[in-house]
Amino acid sequence: MHLTDAAHILATPGSAHVDEDEDPRGDDARPLKLDPATAAAPKRETPLPPASLQTLDAAAALTGLDARTLRTDPAANIRGGAALLASYQKALGGPVGAGTDPAAWYAAVARYSGADTSDAAAAFADEVYDQLGQGASRTTDDGQRVTLAATAAKPDRSRLARLGLRHAERPDGLECPVRLACEWIPAPYEQLSDDPGDYGNHDLGDRPKQQKIEYIVIHDTEGYFGPSVDLVKRADYLGWHYTLRSVDGYIAQHVKTKDVGWHAGNWYVNAKSIGLEHEGFAGQGTWYTEAMYRTSAKLVRHLALKFGIPMDRQHIIGHDNVPGINAGAVRGMHWDPGPYWDWSHYFDLMKAPFRSTGTPRTGLVTIDPDFATNRPAFFGCNQQPPGVPTPTPPAQPCPSRGSSSVILRTAPSPDAPLVNDLGLRPDGTPDTMYVSDHGARASAGQTYALAGRQGDWTAIWYLGQKAWFLNPASAPTAKWATGFVVTPRPGKATIPVYGRAYPEQAAYPDTIPYQAISPLQYTFAAGQRYAVGGVLPGEYYRAVSFDGSAPGDRTVVRGENRYVQVQFGHRIMFVNLDDVLVLPSPVGAPR
Template sequence: MRPALILATVTGLVLGVTPASAEPADQARQRDFRAAAAEFGVPESVLLGVSYLESRWDANAGTPSTSAGYGPMHLTDVRTANTGGTHHDEGTEDPRGDDSRPRLDPEPGPPVEQLPKLQTVNNAAALTGVSTEDLRADAKQNIRGGAALLAKYQKEIGAVGDNAADWYGAVARYGGAGDTGSAATFADEVFATINQGVERVTDDGQRVKLAATSVQPNKQQLDKLGLRKSSSDNTECPRTLACEWIPAPYQELPDNDYGNHDKANRPESQEIKYIVIHDTEGQWDGVLKMVQDPTYVSWQYSLRSADGHVAQHVKAKDVAWQAGNWFINAKSIGLEHEGFAKLGTWYTEAMYRSSAKLVRYLAAKYRIPLDRAHIIGHDNVPGTTPATVRGMHWDPGPYWDWAHYFDLLGAPFRSTGNLGLVTIKPDFATNKPAFIGCVKAGEPCTPRGSTSVILHTAPDANSPLLKDPGLRPDGSPGTMEISDHSSRVETGQQYAVAEVRGDWTAIWYLGQKGWFHNPRKAPNAVGGVGFVVTPKQGKATVPVYGRAYPEAAAYPAHITPQALAPLQYTFSAGERYSLGQALQSEYYWATTFDPANHTVVRGKTKYLQIQFGHRIMFVNADDVDVRPSFWR
């Protein structure tokens, strides 16, 4: 060893300076951010803030996001991600789900063109000299690519200096928005994160910290980006969220048909009880084209992945054709998030935050409780009749982070005591079920964090999965296919405890005991207390329903009564299911273009919503008893 090197090493040891090579391995990403910020002249806080809003600093195993973004900096490469497809182009669900009208089978829209904003990886490659492959797969190079883009955007608006406050315009440009409102929403969230500070452990075990720093950004830079002016006029959104009004057409069509939603007067005519979380299974521009097609279907809001931009299409007072179950449609608001459950893609922090702001606003306005009995996924909506169960959609899928989402909603899932209920809550980062079929049938999906917990027929990981006669009418057990939730529970859902054996907990699920691994040191659920539903004494079984419709006597003469069709499941004596809410029986008759003819039919029958399986279902209140969850 040369004398100078010996002296430097000794000096470092004496002064307590840790050589870079000896710094903790779990801080490598922190060092990568620091180095990239210095190399390209970007304030480190800005680089960290932008990355957090895109990916929460995760690497996501080099797989693309819902908008074709890769790595911590969300460099987009739609050609490689191949996130094509159209809105729900798989499945046989009738989105309207109303038996009084002909089945609705909308044609999928045209494939989406590959837009330049979805190819930022090429610009990053040109700026850094790094291949697009390495920019996608190597987190360090990905961070360098993102820093280079930010520096380029800063130069283009003529701003100089290393003061974070002077980087507002570059940050707004990075989000990719085409309008001032959306660009500002993204930049405001980035700078709010910088001011608040945040630290976490990433999906690959890296410890990253953004120290809280007081910054008042120069928002006048937004005018230098050449974006179109936006307005939230006519939208129903919180003030802190830029929304755009892109109406779904209410239009008469040939053959006494009309589309693509129904006029109503909610909540005066009917209470809004649910908010339904969907993903689009299509890219943003194509999905917007489809919702503006009067022959297609509709939903209230769309949310864009890259920057969290929100578009509203249907007023909350009106009924969108979105959930495949007319009872749920008539009592819900639907939010479509740009994403691909089928491909196993991940969702951006920007979109989670916009969605949480919107849901908090809607929940407060319509008095909707912030829990998983009322804030449901499309995959939690039941089939209307036995014939429709199998074709129901299953988005947003097992990679939507319900725990993080409810943290953002201000309603985190916490233990309330081990009193007969459990709330499913695995550790998202380390819970990686071995799903198959994300890209090709039968092939393993890329391992990634999930909110799903798998159920078995016995307290043994090698035992078979449960059976779902609605999804698998041949009687075969569930599988690990990404779309098969025959034997799967999701974070935030509550179930009644049936039995406990060591590290395993059994819950009641579709008329069976479903066992899941639940060790004390790494639990997949937390204890809870509430109310459970069980058959009345003397009843061997009670029917379960996919909709809470009135009895036949409640319908006026001009409206044909809707069939009370029990689903193909068995709810037997001795079983218990968690109570979600009590509901009055209702049917919204809306079969004509003139809303003056629409009628809300209310019956005397009362229903109780229960968490019967992966999906919610309903039972006649007269068939069951309601007990405290700790009752035996």
Template sequence: MDPFTRRTALRAAAVGTAGLAIAAPGVADAATDQARQRAFAAAAAEFGVPEQVLLGVSYLKSRWDANAGLPSRGAGFGPMHLTDLRTVAAGGSHHDKGTEDPRGDLARPALHPVEPRRAAPVAALQTVDLAAELTGASPDALRTDPAQNIRGGAAVLAHYQRQLGISGTDPADWYGAVSRYSGATDSTAAAFFADEVFNTITSGASRVTDDGQAVHLTATNVSPARGQLRALDLPAAARGDVEAPPGLSAEWIPAPYEKTKDGYGNYDKAERPQSQQITHIVIHDTECSYDVALGLVQDPTYLGWHYTLRSSDGHVAQHILTKDVGWHAGNWYVNAKSIGVEHEGFGAQGTWYTEAMYRASAKLVRYLADKYRIPLDRQHIIGHDNVPGTIPSTVAGMHWDPGPYWDWGHYFDLLGAPLHDWARHNTGLVTIKPDFATNQPGFTGCDTAGAACTLRGSSAVVLHTEPRDDAPLLKDPGLHPDGSPSTMDVADVGSRVAAGQRYAVAEIRGDWTAIWFLGQKGWFRSASGVPALGPAVTPKPGLATVPVYGRAYPEAEAYPANIPPQDLVPLQYTFAAGQKYAAGPLLPGEYYWATTFDPSTHVVVRGETEYMQIQFGHRVAYVKADDVVLGRA
């Protein structure tokens, strides 16, 4: 491990032990609209629900946001996350779409999963129906009108309380109803959600929502009646061999490792970290419901990832031991050195994630990062959309989840590693850090190709060829080999950066900053970035260009006689003299030969070549360490 990576790891391990804090921007001034605060108070009074409980439940679902009436990744709507699976596609998976081979090992035939049948809606995912029956409001109003949505959520909570035969407005007596509101099907998950709600009530929270509403929950010390959970008669989760922190709702639902008529599925046995160091955690979304995802990962003809998280309550299912290699990222080098974490979601149709899932994911990822000494930064905690294509022909088919609406800034707050601006002046590096709520790029294609998406908060910042808003977007020859510019399609990452990513500054003009991006200067408004500290790489003197790779494989001489060398094929991009790119970890040249069902035949091929991971575009890439000079930007 190089000195910079070692220092980063030590710093990350330190911050990783910090407790989760309520991520709240703070109360706005008196001029900010407080209609939502009044809506919570009115609904609490109308249905006899303690206002703290109503606010706490809503915070764990949506952080009180309206999300422009759009569904969550778990088919939930509005501040109270009333669910309506009928209105959101229930089938498919992001692994079924595009041309990406999730295994990404060119030594084996490409793996192209078949789209599964759609799942029928279930009662637990149709709380909007119950809310409509209890309030008389229409399902459409409950989905799109925040005040009606809050009424609906209060009515459902009160209904659950009546079913338990409990009366009164003492918040402590609402633990059972809150547990049931989670939608959990086991007692562990229900308790996790309820405990997070009551922890929020005890800590208090204040923030301004995505539509400018100031909402405040006064800290109230409550000792909830946890014994009420027994009245729900929910089974305990089968924790089994699960690798997760204590207190997190998690169970073991194994992916099969078995032979099929076409080979075997749906992961590879390994002995990490003894065989290979685990260096990355890859954040995915499923683009299908949680239940569909569980069915897929248990199908030996499909593929495998390590964890799936449920949207409604943050419940975690583990499918593959972290020592083994999943087929999930579309790049075998990344798969062999990473852990894949899927989050329940429906692609562009569902554009936001619940707070319960963010919190559960952050607890899980912090645990894994601490276990494997993975630094908590965007060089090591990456999205599927940051994984590079393996060779030029696979670049266009790589996936783009979790997409531009994943709140990386909030996620790193929960990880205990906030995206700080460590420097106060131009350092030659910049960390992308837009204000999520007010940064609303005009993407297209969320529902219909070419149609405008509803404007809403995003982690993504769009790059231009010149320092003006109407300038063209950059070109990405991997995604657009015809030479046309990138587009504003929600899936097109060819001219887009995201919160937490770090880039080398190429130029500054007035209120605009240019960064080096895919061999070009990409301009964005400087307010969406902060000066950063860290190393950068440039071509060694005398080199006009440096090859850029999508996988960090060893030189041909390193392979044993019985293992065919993997070709070192550069990607179709140019890293020219005079350009700089932010440096990530120094990585060994390795190839995991695992083409048979018998793990005793698997071999880790190690070479002398070392690679530097760089932030080259929206995706990372690799350059040979001998081709570049590493220094401070």
């Protein structure tokens, strides 16, 4: 019932944004001079959460149940939410009781959202009443089918004004669907010193006229909505395009989509993406609310249709799917939104569900475990970043909760070691079940090339090796798919894999320095196959000065080289088209 307990979450650690060494701009030609980790550290020090973030206490007082029971027992949680909703209805002077007309509860439902603006509260209530009109059916964790019959109700909005909420301004040019609660809270574009290259907190652009937007990157804030928005308003911090609030799905836009945010840790991806930050914590996942999933999905669908971005996991990606720009950057890349983001539900809400498009003979698999029952035994959710606090508390098992991740092993056995990610563990040791250690995982919606099958196990090509995951026919964790794969051209024993798709040296004019790229540490050997996410031109967006005065500034360099985006591991990567054969996935697929 979406009872909130910010005080409990505040006492738990998170590290997706404050414990790595990622340069969010991701441009080694101009390393970011800021210290975002220092700026981000206070985000968890909000002293007293607002009432909307602490409704668990109110529910406990109304029901007489303790907070732990309300937090962990589903029936008690529903009872607590119902009591809270009824208390709002009484306070508004509305009728209460099982026999009352659902239409009369609209204002109470709006207040239940916890929103601080009238449009956000109304949008939440509208979503609830839309769902009531459609009905719903779900299967519970223990396999029981629960159905809510469709109920036609014309909501009575007459009491909405009694909530006394502020009205958010919607200026012309706000890039949100009309029915979503959205506000313009601009990120600054300011020069920080006499040096034209010293500015923040994003870059100006002219997308998509100048450069196609290929990706939407999903992040979490590792902090509260308010303090996170305060940070994006700082010229000496980072700029991203949107922030979404957990309690009600409210959206703040900060950077125009034509402009380039500093959010993904990879300049090639930044230049071709839109970044969405979601209030929440990667190590917990409990702040990823239904309200936020729904508004985010509507926003992403709107942006994808507007800019021609395919609604698939090759183009709508997590920060944890963005590659490092070079071998040295891989280890510091962020891991949000983490294993507890429900990708399958998210795409259902986008009206782009994951579907089977193939057979066991078509050579591709799309990961898709049942989120509610897929509960990997992660550990370390209780730990702060290394050295914070001192001493670091012992790592504890994470609470059992649903996950989008399947675990990858070196052999078709639950006792086999996890596979190795050389970027995270250069010594070749297996990755672990530590919550942020994503080097032996595949996530819902990601499509991989089939490498073999044995009993209940399926193998995929992953970071230069066969990686096995449990995929029994009785409870499948993947769907068969068809598409295209790449494999090294004949005569090539191995080919390089890159974290960005920049043009060749000859493409650069004299006014723009050549941006050299180097391979990542992974091996793509003959005989291996990887799923194709698209064929892209080599591109580099030059943006290095506040006023555009640098030679060649605010221009796109395009070359003759073309790259193929591949699902090489947990992160997308790129190979040179000249190095590979692009084949229909059934050709040469394991039988």
